[in-house]
Amino acid sequence: MSDTLGPTQSKAHIRSVSHPSQQGTAVDLIALLVAVTSGDPRVLTIQDQHALPSGPFELAHRSLQSGLRAWVERQTRLPLGYVEQLYTFADRDRTGTADQRIISISYLGLTREQAEAGQYEASWRSWYGYFPWEDHRLGVLPMEKRLRSGLATWTAAAADRATRSDRRQRAAMLFGFDGHAWNEELVLQRYELLYEARQIPEALRGDRLLAPAANTATASADPMILDHRRILATGIARLRAKIKYRPVVFELMPDTFTLLQLQRCVEALAGKLVHKPNFRRLIEQQELVEDTGETSQETGGRPAKLFRFRRAVLAERAIAGTKLPISGA
């Protein structure tokens, strides 16, 4: 414990009252809406799938969150089960213009894909289209080789030896090279490393020395405008962490489902496979679901029991928390 000084007081400098409104400050809400459909985690996109939907900050609402909820439900008619604030950005390089600054408050919302969504120029796209290196369900990545070589080039390009070693180690830890374990939660860190290594399309914008990266590791990834890929990375990371201790997966499931469907949903989000017996044990031990008495025959094998989420746990454990096993297959 640092034993310096106790409370001190003297001249004023720091203000606590509200500061005058800034000129040219606009406030945007950005919605990252997630659904899981046929084993794919999908996000709602607009404008040729290059952007996340965004809406205005409205004074009328009680809070930011209720404002976002109202706006999304009005525009898309999607029932938003779970909403949480992600992050507030105001980076200068977002817009390009230096005098006008946009503050973006981003939110994550969980829902289910519905027919109604078709009313708008919006579409659901797999988030692995934007982050192909985040899907480890099939074992090794198809792009693994290009990824490694791209990062190796970046590593070798460092000025001094220490930096090279540092880069190599960071890349290895984040991407699971050299015997390091893959950690599915480090989505944002991987994004940032790839950005730094100029392996992400938008990292090259405004850089006239380099041609639009034709052979970067992520050339196969879909494009996104502004910093929307960063917001998506933040959301994926948050959701992957959250499903482990909060029963939010059920917001993405239909009313009744089999245990394997639930498992596939978790695997879709986590981007990796899980051990079936252990997954079932944890789900049942924690009494997260209840038997509906019905069975599904659409499995191709032995019919599976249909379960339903025990809504009661939301009251019981709004607090206590739950556990989902995201471990090895």
Added chain:
Amino acid sequence: MSDTLGPTQSKAHIRSVSHPSQQGTAVDLIALLVAVTSGDPRVLTIQDQHALPSGPFELAHRSLQSGLRAWVERQTRLPLGYVEQLYTFADRDRTGTADQRIISISYLGLTREQAEAGQYEASWRSWYGYFPWEDHRLGVLPMEKRLRSGLATWTAAAADRATRSDRRQRAAMLFGFDGHAWNEELVLQRYELLYEARQIPEALRGDRLLAPAANTATASADPMILDHRRILATGIARLRAKIKYRPVVFELMPDTFTLLQLQRCVEALAGKLVHKPNFRRLIEQQELVEDTGETSQETGGRPAKLFRFRRAVLAERAIAGTKLPISGA
């Protein structure tokens, strides 16, 4: 998995470009600066200790975070070791005026109390002054009885039976009544329950039917302006969660320290005591610290080895994470 529709497209409604600047929208940065001194977690406050320092949002900086950092270091000369964004608020009831809305972006910063802080009309105050019910280091709370009776009154005041049962259970789970375990991370939920139960001073503002709560359970708690107590609750919760898996405690420690000093710091933050042998085991197992070769004689007993934080772990485990045991004593 919900098997509804795949990607869909049609008429436009949702916008992705930036929206026009709102009239009357001001943006504030609020800094929650934390230090631990002589076994007390302290926050920097101003204006008779009723407010957190806040500063303007400046266009000049690269990012919000760097803007906050520059502003704090300029004003207080405190070196900010660790900074993280907490939450963005824009609740209507914050200010009272309906037409002018303030957006508050709050940040948590870790530092050490220093003599230089005395240049300003600012002082370090124990956060348990604002949250007396959050300190469980001495076993039972002095205010325990008043807290229980205040919550019991609120429980009894519910209209129907189901609500009463619900309130009782929530209170029991959050505050550890009826054999429930105390969970130190639920700071924000406890604050919200007390607010709902009108046991927090500021919950009664603008309520003319009730006199300024003289005998609420939290009458002994220091006052705070606006929603600053909520921001503080958010910060305490975040920090209590964070120290369990990231080596951020060391930002609050002097250069060299004994293991017991480190333990006391963790206990101060967590608001509960930990098991000494287990604490030491985890610290040493994980190689978070290294021996300086020196010892401290100021312990009152056998001299203790002085340790130093292994800065290398920041590079090694910027990613991997660490574990601190916050369990029973």
Added chain:
DNA sequence: AAGACTTATACTCAACATCAGTATAATAGA
């Protein structure tokens, strides 16, 4: 100087959660 007291440090053990593998049951389709 002896003894009490305080703190540091090292070790042990039981309970529990987690990881991984295996065996059996019930259906569809060839």
Added chain:
DNA sequence: TCTATTATACTGATGTTGAGTATAAGTCTT
């Protein structure tokens, strides 16, 4: 009827966690 596929149930090894105990090395008191 056989095979493939999925559901469901059980078992053992391993690691983590919580809690207790014993000894070492100083200070303080009398």
